[in-house]
Amino acid sequence: MTTAREVAIVAFAQSDHRRRTDDLSEVEMVMPVLHEVQRQTGLKASDIGFTCSGSSDYLAGRAFSFTMALDGVGAWPPISESHVETDGAWALYEAWVKLLTGEADTALVYSYGKSSPGSARDVLTRQLDPYYLAPLWPDSVALAALQAQALVDAGDTDEPALAAIAARSREDARTNPHAQLAGARPQGGYAVQPLRTGDCPPIGDGAAAVILAAGDRARELCARPAWIRGMDHRIEAHSLGVRDLTDSPSTRLAAERAGAFERPVDTAELHAPFTSQEVVLRKALGLDDSVRINPSGGALAANPVMAAGLIRLGEAAARIHRGESDRALAHATSGPCLQQNLVAVLEGEPRG
């Protein structure tokens, strides 16, 4: 896809993801990452043209939970600001569109989630069809297990292959200082067959922030901006009964619209909270072994709900910033069994 304006991720920060953060409010969790991306760019809140955040009231257990986080942004004098009730990856998408209109040159995107105050598995059942499905309380692990079993039945994977994905992810997480689970871990017993504990993401709290900038402003703020060459997201039917759980046509379509298939990528940060979902995504995206998958450890190493997708975009961009990647794919997901998927293609300028 061609866009009217060049926009790049120029800064990224994330918290250390932890099983519990009883000692921190949401604002206290968000503030350090906001300060970090501002430090990286030298921008103050009042310098930023547009701000957008992602979070969920259901995690916080109360209505309008994002309003208090906004107080931490320092929205005074008043700022141009918006919020998505979704993973922060979609907040980044909204901010990207805003920059494409030309109405702003820079944007701050942040998101956060605290799963620890409640039971994440129970809470996530509340996002299912409220009349037919939610009353049965099918939890997120059980639904992912349905998907995993469909993959096993189709011959797309088996338990040893899933275990290898878990091991690789957590081994890679050793170099990620923010990861919640890093290093060798037992695969454990079945959580819900065929998924073992090791196939499932940790439950944790965390936050992330990104700064976007357009054109020359991006070059001023970052030595090697991660240019967003394309970004798209697509949703599928909600009901699992009408979807082929072994495939992700929405991911494939989003990737195609984002230009992911025009040239090979060297890195892919995939938002796959369950090992089996990496199998689905690799197939949909046509990623072979030449592509470095989730060098950060991915969502299997840290999965702060509502921030984990934004972190994929940030991790991919940071690799470009550091010169470790020239063309990276970043993916985020929302909804049960990969219902909604976002794909962005990021590139660094050619190195001479």
Add this chain to the structure above:
Amino acid sequence: MAKEPVAIVGIGQTKHVAARRDVSIAGLVREAALRALADAELTWADIDAVVIGKAPDFFEGVMMPELYLADALGAVGKPMLRVHTAGSVGGSTALVAANLVSARVHRTVLTLAFEKQSESNAMWGLSLPVPFQQPLLAGAGGFFAPHVRAYMRRTGAPDTIGSLVAYKDRRNALKNPYAHLHEHDLTLEKVQASPMLWDPIRYSETCPSSDGACAMILTDRAGADRAPRPPAWVHGGAMRSEPTLFAGKDFVSPRAGRDCAADVYRQAGITDPRRQIDAVEMYVPFSWYEPMWLENLGFAEEGEGWKLTEAGVTELDGDLPVNPSGGVLSTNPIGASGMIRFAEAALQVRGDAGAHQVEGARRALGHAYGGGAQFFSMWLVGDTPPTG
């Protein structure tokens, strides 16, 4: 880089009522979307993306309902984006959708906002106690009443102004077939005799709890050329936010509201809003917010807003009609209320507002606010494409 002009070619609302027990949430939103498609003479296949908004998920007890609503809104295989900016969300949602068109990311976008308040209880949805934060245990009215009192003290407005607004909006609602409250026997005396809820806000000066949805089809210039009826055009749109609580915050006239209006007027070339704008759909959930916002939006000098209301300027046949549709005071599906303001402004400049049409309206303002009077979204629409 010139932005793509944005046209509103389809508008659909449900008949707003206290409880739509005959439809699910999906059935409710689909009804509004189908009406907007019919108005634009388009089908689901013509829609490139869906942008949906509503106020807190606790109001229905469904987390991220857009996931479940994808099928009902024809979004399968398409991008679907969910916006949530508290009470201003209906307006913000429309602006996010408009940006998709103006940035040329998509050509034709369905935007929709809803609330099905009967599925739960909004008062208690807003009243969960949170440690170390100001409790909102009496719902929104308890939060806003002291700010109304501050306005009265600051401006010396007589205590009859609020009832004039309520009486006006409820009479306007009688001309709007989609409005929730149709109180045929209402009199000014009945408004003034209604029970005091949160002093100085009386029962008849508060918004109802409604089930309802509002949808719009936004498109580019080429889409507007194919539209069956004259479209409304976006001339300016903006959002502004400020913190909920801090020393120095002016709850009577928040700076975010003033800044937001100023940005919209700058984009639209408005230098004298009182004279250049023909109709206003203003977010007035408690009657006293009409005079307050008249000042905040630059239609009156500070301390003078209530005088416009008292003089009848804001009546349907007045010089500056405010809420010809009956407004939030007559219809309040919270998440949709902002979008209804935006859509009603568009209906006015299309000349399509039926019995509550402001004659000759060419420029109209849609306004929404939310949170602790901290989130603002507005657009100004006109009957001709923007120039430049």
